[in-house]
Amino acid sequence: MRTMTATEASRNFSDLLDAIEQGETVTITRGNHPVAEIGPARRRTGSDLRAALADVPPPDDRFAEDIAAAVALLDPERGDPWADA
Template sequence: MKTMSATEASRSFASLLDEAERGGTIVVTRGGRRIATIGPATAGNGVAVAELLGSAKLDEDFAADALAARQLEAPTWPAD
């Protein structure tokens, strides 16, 4: 894992992204404190999430509670 200052990351952002694209993880610091971690994005396309949601079995009480919550009146906020 590589560490660089925020200033250094700002000046060489393109190379930082190249490093992440190659699988590297970069910790960005400011004043010696870790403020961000930049690394490769996940390559998922949502299929696993869709399968999980499709296989979930909700009990009837939960479904009734969710329906009741949907039917509640939306709160009104005072005008500015």
């Protein structure tokens, strides 16, 4: 793991991102104290979402009613914001 000062990270940000993209984790220091560790982002998948929602109960009828009530509050002059989606 590489260490660099906040100033070095700022001045060489593109190089820092290149190293992280290649899988390196970098510790950023300020005044000789570590303040951050920056590493590669974890790619999220559908199975990650399923696992995160595993213990969440499905929406009930009240949820659908709440959505309908919220949509009814939309400004009729502006129309449905999801119509073109």
